[in-house]
Amino acid sequence: MAAGAIAPEIQEIAGRPRLSFLEGLRGIAALYVMFHHMSRQLWPGPGFQGSVAPVGYQRLITGPLAYGHLAVDLFIVLSGFCLMLPVIRAGGRLRAGTWGFLRRRARRILPPYYAALLLSLVLIRLLISSQTGTPWDHCVPVTAAGLLMHLFMVHDVYTSHFQVWKQIDHPLWSVALEFQIYLIFPPLIWLWNRVGGIAATAVGVFAVGLGSFALHFSPVKILFFDYIALFCLGVATCAAATSDIAPWPAIRRSVPWRGITLITLVALVLLNIFFNEADRAALLCDPLVGIFSAALLVTLSISPRSLLRNCVQWKPIVFVGTFSYSLYLIHAPLIQVIWQYALKPAHLSPVTVFFALLSIGSAIILGISYGFFILCERPFLIPARSSARADLPAVPAI
Numbered sequence: 001m002a003a004g005a006i007a008p009e010i011q012e013i014a015g016r017p018r019l020s021f022l023e024g025l026r027g028i029a030a031l032y033v034m035f036h037h038m039s040r041q042l043w044p045g046p047g048f049q050g051s052v053a054p055v056g057y058q059r060l061i062t063g064p065l066a067y068g069h070l071a072v073d074l075f076i077v078l079s080g081f082c083l084m085l086p087v088i089r090a091g092g093r094l095r096a097g098t099w100g101f102l103r104r105r106a107r108r109i110l111p112p113y114y115a116a117l118l119l120s121l122v123l124i125r126l127l128i129s130s131q132t133g134t135p136w137d138h139c140v141p142v143t144a145a146g147l148l149m150h151l152f153m154v155h156d157v158y159t160s161h162f163q164v165w166k167q168i169d170h171p172l173w174s175v176a177l178e179f180q181i182y183l184i185f186p187p188l189i190w191l192w193n194r195v196g197g198i199a200a201t202a203v204g205v206f207a208v209g210l211g212s213f214a215l216h217f218s219p220v221k222i223l224f225f226d227y228i229a230l231f232c233l234g235v236a237t238c239a240a241a242t243s244d245i246a247p248w249p250a251i252r253r254s255v256p257w258r259g260i261t262l263i264t265l266v267a268l269v270l271l272n273i274f275f276n277e278a279d280r281a282a283l284l285c286d287p288l289v290g291i292f293s294a295a296l297l298v299t300l301s302i303s304p305r306s307l308l309r310n311c312v313q314w315k316p317i318v319f320v321g322t323f324s325y326s327l328y329l330i331h332a333p334l335i336q337v338i339w340q341y342a343l344k345p346a347h348l349s350p351v352t353v354f355f356a357l358l359s360i361g362s363a364i365i366l367g368i369s370y371g372f373f374i375l376c377e378r379p380f381l382i383p384a385r386s387s388a389r390a391d392l393p394a395v396p397a398i
Helices: 006-016 022-042 058-062 068-089 099-125 135-139 144-151 170-195 197-216 227-243 250-256 257-273 276-304 305-312 316-324 324-346 350-380
Strands: none
Touching: 022 135, 022 170, 022 276, 022 305, 022 316, 022 324, 022 350, 058 135, 058 350, 068 170, 068 227, 068 276, 099 144, 099 350, 135 170, 135 197, 170 197, 170 227, 197 227, 227 250, 227 276, 227 316, 250 350, 257 276, 305 324, 316 324, 324 350
């Protein structure tokens, strides 16, 4: 029942210092999230004072960028994949044990997170504390309860009368969610080694469904609790892509992974065309993105010399992937500063401002994010003995 070792047909690519396509996917997803938030900065949607709906050719811009939450789905599946790969290489066990695993996760995630939290608070105190009719309005003012819950990483837990999850820096709720997901990984591996991967995945997904049903009738909510199911899918995907223990080799050979990748991608594009509201499409899109992500990861894993993998491993994209966590942590307040002090006073058209953010703004944010990575993230990187750089967090963000 053990998770097993890396399959012989995978060892050639798994023996490299890292699988670059994983960081390439992180880079692509992180850039998409940033572009999504830039689009929302100009066309924030209903509920914002003075917000104007995009019309005509503006919808060609906002339409493809409306689904920032879909990048979260990819990040969560990717997280399960990356964390499972060293477990498979170690014969189905956590090398450092449960507490060692959690310590490594805390060391990897928390220092940059707290540095980003401090940076956002300083920017709020000095520059961006006012309401401006943009998504940043959710972040201010900062309450004592909001600050306390952010410090203890529980700001994704809320009730209908008590919501602080978007305060300070609105994407940071997902760091809390991911850190909570880490807590279920050791029990999942324990179950995996006793009943097998397929059964463990089924139990995990069933537990998520049961938990979601219970939370529906509870006054307490956990933001996007269903992402745990996507994490379990990512764990199983890693086994399907790399394990040499039955039934995974047969699954790897018999399932048409490329066809599933293409079909789910087409389905997602059609949903984007025929659904005008992203929230209405989310119930259909999220499971499809989970399946697409799983099929894509297996396809890339077993096709080391394919054109698709070479594109994902394009060096500039991989480079962005290496500091994608830092980019995720601080891009939102930087977008607000650039827009509020450099672009808004120029009284340009929304489309002009958007392309200015997309070009000059992106260059500035990427440069600052890389500097943040050097100062606040890289010192806490743990040398990765696995091929997938499992120390890199999934950095979900919407």
